[in-house]
Amino acid sequence: MELVCPAGNATALRVAIESGADTIYTGLSDATNARHFPGLNFSPDQLAQSITEAHGHGVRVLLAVNTYAQPQGWDHWRSAVDQAAALGVDGIILADIGLLEYAARTYPDLPRHLSVQGSATSVEALRFYHEYFGIRRAVLPRVLSLAQVQQIAADAPVELEVFGFGSLCIMAEGRCLLSSYATGESPNTAGACSPAGHVRWDETADGTLSSRLNGVLIDRFAAGEKAGYPTLCKGRFTVADRTDHTLEAPTSLNTLDLLPELHRAGITAIKLEGRQRSPGYIRQVAAVWRQAIDRCLTAPDAYAPEPGEKARLSALSEGSQTTLGAYSRSWQ
Amino acid sequence: MTDTTKPRIAIGPCQYFWPRAHTLAFYERIGASAADSVYLGETVCAKRRELRPDDWIALGRELAAAGKEVVLSTLTLVEARSEMGMVRRMCLNGEFLVEANDMAAVQILREQGLPFTGGPFLNIYNSHALLALRDLGMRRWVMPLELDGATLRALLDAAGPQRPETEVFAHGRLPLAWSARCFTARHHDLPKDQCGLRCIDDPDGRPVNTREGERFLTINGIQTQSGRVHNLLPAWQKLAAAGADLLRLSPRIGETPDLADALARAMADDTTTTLTQDGDDCSGYWHGAAGMDRIPLP
Numbered sequence: 001m002e003l004v005c006p007a008g009n010a011t012a013l014r015v016a017i018e019s020g021a022d023t024i025y026t027g028l029s030d031a032t033n034a035r036h037f038p039g040l041n042f043s044p045d046q047l048a049q050s051i052t053e054a055h056g057h058g059v060r061v062l063l064a065v066n067t068y069a070q071p072q073g074w075d076h077w078r079s080a081v082d083q084a085a086a087l088g089v090d091g092i093i094l095a096d097i098g099l100l101e102y103a104a105r106t107y108p109d110l111p112r113h114l115s116v117q118g119s120a121t122s123v124e125a126l127r128f129y130h131e132y133f134g135i136r137r138a139v140l141p142r143v144l145s146l147a148q149v150q151q152i153a154a155d156a157p158v159e160l161e162v163f164g165f166g167s168l169c170i171m172a173e174g175r176c177l178l179s180s181y182a183t184g185e186s187p188n189t190a191g192a193c194s195p196a197g198h199v200r201w202d203e204t205a206d207g208t209l210s211s212r213l214n215g216v217l218i219d220r221f222a223a224g225e226k227a228g229y230p231t232l233c234k235g236r237f238t239v240a241d242r243t244d245h246t247l248e249a250p251t252s253l254n255t256l257d258l259l260p261e262l263h264r265a266g267i268t269a270i271k272l273e274g275r276q277r278s279p280g281y282i283r284q285v286a287a288v289w290r291q292a293i294d295r296c297l298t299a300p301d302a303y304a305p306e307p308g309e310k311a312r313l314s315a316l317s318e319g320s321q322t323t324l325g326a327y328s329r330s331w332q
Numbered sequence: 333m334t335d336t337t338k339p340r341i342a343i344g345p346c347q348y349f350w351p352r353a354h355t356l357a358f359y360e361r362i363g364a365s366a367a368d369s370v371y372l373g374e375t376v377c378a379k380r381r382e383l384r385p386d387d388w389i390a391l392g393r394e395l396a397a398a399g400k401e402v403v404l405s406t407l408t409l410v411e412a413r414s415e416m417g418m419v420r421r422m423c424l425n426g427e428f429l430v431e432a433n434d435m436a437a438v439q440i441l442r443e444q445g446l447p448f449t450g451g452p453f454l455n456i457y458n459s460h461a462l463l464a465l466r467d468l469g470m471r472r473w474v475m476p477l478e479l480d481g482a483t484l485r486a487l488l489d490a491a492g493p494q495r496p497e498t499e500v501f502a503h504g505r506l507p508l509a510w511s512a513r514c515f516t517a518r519h520h521d522l523p524k525d526q527c528g529l530r531c532i533d534d535p536d537g538r539p540v541n542t543r544e545g546e547r548f549l550t551i552n553g554i555q556t557q558s559g560r561v562h563n564l565l566p567a568w569q570k571l572a573a574a575g576a577d578l579l580r581l582s583p584r585i586g587e588t589p590d591l592a593d594a595l596a597r598a599m600a601d602d603t604t605t606t607l608t609q610d611g612d613d614c615s616g617y618w619h620g621a622a623g624m625d626r627i628p629l630p
Contacts, residue, residue, distance in 0.1 A: 070458060096457065125436040177623065182622055184622040216624075239538060332524045
C-alpha cells in the first residue's frame with residue numbers, strides 16, 4: 001500500500017521525501033489544479049528540480065491538472081498536460097473528460113489517474129474512465145462507506161486510491177457548486193473553495209467575531225471562542241428553530257483505524273490531503289502514516305493505531321476533531 | 333437547430349420528494365401545459381419510492397400520449413449496488429431517451445449502444461468534452477449550472493455545427509451539492525438509515541438561513557440547493573442567442589405548469605414583458621458572477 005503525500009512547494013516536497021512518501025502529488029501555480037491558493041504550488045522549473053530530487057530518492061511525482069478547462073482557458077490547460085509530459089512526471093491526475101481524451105491520445109504512455117474531482121463512485125463509472133481514457137488509477141470520492149469501498153474494490157478495473165487524512169469534503173467532489181454560488185469561484189472553475197479573497201472578518205465591541213464570505217455570514221464566534229476559516233459547508237446556520245452546523249462541523253477525516261480493512265480490500269494507495277499545508281504539518285502527518293502503513297503491511301491482523309499517533313493527528317485537525325466521515329454509516 | 337429557432341420548454345426532473353398523489357397531479361397539469369419535454373425519475377435519493385422506476389415509466393407513457401417528449405432521468409450520486417439496479421432499470425427501459433446524471437449511467441447506455449442526454453453534473457466545461465461524449469452517443473446536454481452565457485456561446489462555437497442539442501437550467505432552485513450525508517435527517521436528529529423519509533414534509537425543500545436571517549441555502553435530503561430561485565426566463569432571447577435549444581424549468585409544485593404556459597406565450601409573442609424577476613430570484617451564474625447575485629434581466 002502506497003503512501004501518497006501532498007506538496008505545495010519544493011520544501012514541502014523535500015519534507016515528504018524525508019518523511020517516507022512513496023508518491024508526492026503537486027500542482028502548477030495557476031487555476032489548473034484544485035488547490036489554487038496564493039503563493040502555493042510549482043513553476044515548471046521548480047517542478048523539474050523537485051522531480052529530479054524525488055526520483056533520486058526513488059519517490060514518484062504526480063501532477064494534478066484536476067480542474068475543468070473552459071473554452072477561453074483550453075490552451076492553457078492543455079499546455080499543463082504538455083508540461084507534465086515534458087517534465088517527466090510519473091502520472092497526471094485529471095478530471096475533465098476533454099483533457100483525459102487529449103492526454104490519452106497525445107501521451108498514451110503517461111499514466112493517467114482519475115482525480116477525486118471526477119466523482120467516480122461505482123464500478124460502472126470506473127469502467128467508463130478505464131475503457132475510454134485508459135486510466136490506471138482512480139481516487140475515490142469521500143462519500144462512500146467502507147462497505148461500499150470494499151464492494152467497488154472487489155470489481156474495480158483500475159488501481160484505487162482513497163483519502164486517509166486531512167480536510168474533509170462532505171459533498172461529492174467535483175459536484176459541489178456551493179463556493180461559486182456564494183463567490184463566483186468554485187473548485188471546478190477556479191481551483192478554490194470559499195476563496196480567501198472573498199473572506200471578511202468583523203469584530204464588534206463585545207468581542208463577537210463574524211466570518212463572511214462575499215458578505216454572507218458563515219459563522220459568528222463569541223469572545224474567546226476558537227474561530228475557524230469560513231469554509232461555507234462548515235458554517236453555522238439556522239434551519240427552522242435550530243442554529244448549528246447544518247451541514248458539517250469543522251473536523252478532519254482520519255482513517256488510521258481502517259488501514260487493515262483498506263489493505264485487505266486491495267486499496268493501492270492512501271492519500272493525505274493538504275497541498276496547502278505547511279512543511280511542518282506534512283512532516284508530522286506523513287511520519288505517522290508511514291509508520292502506521294508499515295506496521296499494517298507487516299502484520300495486518302495485529303495492527304492497531306497507537307494512541308499517540310491518533311493524538312498527534314487530532315492536534316493537527318480542524319477543530320482538533322477527527323471523524324471517519326462517510327466510511328462510517330453513523331456519520332452519514 | 334439554428335439560434336433563431338425559439339427554444340423548447342423542458343420540465344426537469346423533480347428534485348423534491350412529494351406524495352404520490354401530488355406527483356401525479358403535478359404531471360397531469362404538465363401534460364396539459366405548453367411544455368415540450370418532461371424529465372421523469374428520482375435523481376436525488378434512492379430511498380424515495382412513492383414512485384418506483386416502473387411507475388415513472390408508466391407515467392412517461394401517459395405524457396407521451398399527451399404529446400410530450402419523455403426523458404427518464406437517473407440518480408445523480410450512486411453509491412450502493414442496489415442503487416445501481418435502479419439506474420440500470422431506467423437506462424434499459426426500452427422506450428424513452430435517458431438523461432445520464434452520472435458516468436455510470438453513461439457507461440450502461442454506451443454498452444447498449446443507446447443514445448442519451450447528459451445531465452448538468454457530467455461536468456462538460458469545454459467543446460472537447462462535449463464532442464467526446466457526443467461520439468459516445470450523447471445527443472443532448474445540460475450546461476453545468478455555474479457556466480455563464482458568453483462561455484456557452486464560445487463552447488458551442490468551438491464545437492461546431494455537429495454538436496449535441498443544448499439545454500440550459502433556466503428556472504428553479506439550483507442543485508448545488510450532493511453528499512453521502514442526509515441533511516434533512518441530520519436536522520431531525522435521525523440516522524440516515526432510519527430517516528423516516530421526513531423530506532416528504534418539505535415539498536419545496538427546507539430553508540437554511542444565515543444567523544442574520546438571510547435565506548442562503550435549501551436542504552433537500554442529500555442535496556443542497558440554492559436559497560434563491562434561479563430565474564433566467566426574462567432573458568430567454570439571450571439564452572436562445574447563446575445557443576440554448578431547450579430551457580429547463582425545475583419543478584416547483586404550485587408554480588411550474590403555469591410558468592411553462594407563460595413562457596410559451598412570451599415566446600409566441602416574442603416578448604419578455606410577462607416574465608418577471610421576483611425580488612428573491614437570482615441570476616448571477618449567467619453573467620459570470622456569484623450564482624446568488626441578482627442581476628437585472630434581460
